[in-house]
Amino acid sequence: RKEVEQDPGPFNVPEGATVAFNCTYSNSASQSFFWYRQDCRKEPKLLMSVYSSGNEDGRFTAQLNRASQYISLLIRDSKLSDSATYLCVNSGAGSYQLTFGKGTKLSVIP
Amino acid sequence: NAGVTQTPKFRILKIGQSMTLQCTQDMNHNYMYWYRQDPGMGLKLIYYSVGAGITDKGEVPNGYNVSRSTTEDFPLRLELAAPSQTSVYFCASSQHPTNEKLFFGSGTQLSVL
Numbered sequence: 729r730k731e732v733e734q735d736p737g738p739f740n741v742p743e744g745a746t747v748a749f750n751c752t753y754s755n756s757a758s759q760s761f762f763w764y765r766q767d768c769r770k771e772p773k774l775l776m777s778v779y780s781s782g783n784e785d786g787r788f789t790a791q792l793n794r795a796s797q798y799i800s801l802l803i804r805d806s807k808l809s810d811s812a813t814y815l816c817v818n819s820g821a822g823s824y825q826l827t828f829g830k831g832t833k834l835s836v837i838p
Numbered sequence: 839n840a841g842v843t844q845t846p847k848f849r850i851l852k853i854g855q856s857m858t859l860q861c862t863q864d865m866n867h868n869y870m871y872w873y874r875q876d877p878g879m880g881l882k883l884i885y886y887s888v889g890a891g892i893t894d895k896g897e898v899p900n901g902y903n904v905s906r907s908t909t910e911d912f913p914l915r916l917e918l919a920a921p922s923q924t925s926v927y928f929c930a931s932s933q934h935p936t937n938e939k940l941f942f943g944s945g946t947q948l949s950v951l
Contacts, residue, residue, distance in 0.1 A: 732880065764940075771928055771942035772881070815880070825896060826940070828873075828880035 732829035734816050740835045745806050749832045751816030752798045758827075761792055763801050764815040766831065772815055775801075806836045840864050844929050844943035851919040851950045859914040859946050861929030869932045870912040871896075871940070872904065874925040881928065887912055888935070919950045 731754045741747045753761075761778035776783065778790040778799050789802040799818075803810055816829035842863045851857060863870065868889045873881040883896030887906040901923060903915040912931075916923060929943040 736878070769945075771945050772940075773942070774939040777939075825883050825886075828882075830878060830880045 732816050732818060732827050734814075734829040734832045736830060736832060738833040738835050740837055741806055742837050743806055743808060745836075746802065746804045747806055747834065748803075749801045749814055749816075749834075750798055751800070751829055751832075752796075753816075753818050753827070754797070755818065755827065756797060758818040760819045761790075761799050762817040762826075763788075763790060763799075764817055764828075766813045766815055768813075772828075775814070803834075806834075808836050808838065810834060811836045842929055842931055842941050842943040844927075844946055846946060847944065848947045849949070851916075851948065853919060853921065853950060855919050856915070856917050857919070859916070859927055859929070859948075861912045861914065861943060862910050863912075863929075863931040863941070864910065865931060865933075865941065866909060867931035867933050867941070868909070869935050870906065871930045871932075872902070872912070872914045873928045873930065874898065874923075875928065875945075876925050884914065884927075916948075921950050924948060924950045 733752045763775040764772040765775045766772040776785050778792050782791045787804045791800045813831040813833045815831045819826045845860045871886045872884040875881045882898045885904040887893045893904050927946045930940040932938050932940050
């Protein structure tokens with residue numbers, strides 16, 4: 729069974745802190761990787777795709793390690809508005825099915 | 839720009855009742871999906887469609903049916919509702935499969951009592 733594993737948290741961090749989440753995946757054939765953000769009782773929204781070379785979008789940095797089969801998300805200078813659940817997502821080769829992790833809950837505290 | 843629209847937002851069903859969750863997208867996306875999300879769990883794919891007239895089962899299709907008569911609409915039918923179908927249901931669409939952003943509807947909270 730193809731799984732995506734995440735630490736459910738919660739991660740409680742003060743404003744301005746740096747926080748990192750890891751996610752491991754079991755499907756070595758996975759081609760695409762994403763981080764989605766989900767606010768309480770809301771739909772998931774794409775935060776960023778994850779590329780083999782790593783990528784950055786403002787305060788967010790995503791990394792992929794294919795050898796160890798994990799991806800990471802680093803959030804710098806945390807804001808209160810970053811409080812949400814972060815979903816790790818990947819897809820298999822030739823598959824229409826995305827596999828979602830259960831999510832990591834982040835609470836940024838004033 | 840409406841994006842993906844789901845109705846209803848909330849519904850309570852009695853065991854054995856049937857209902858249809860509606861999903862419409864106005865982005866001319868070929869790919870549409872139905873997911874369910876149970877508390878503390880990841881999203882599970884119920885059914886998906888790669889275009890009008892073409893649908894296929896996902897990971898958890900039992901107890902559900904879908905149709906795709908137009909590019910815009912992808913309704914999900916629950917027949918003989920069971921308590922195990924209590925969940926939040928999300929419809930989503932994308933221009934391309936798996937390697938592009940999914941656009942989600944706002945979800946339907948369904949309780950079967």
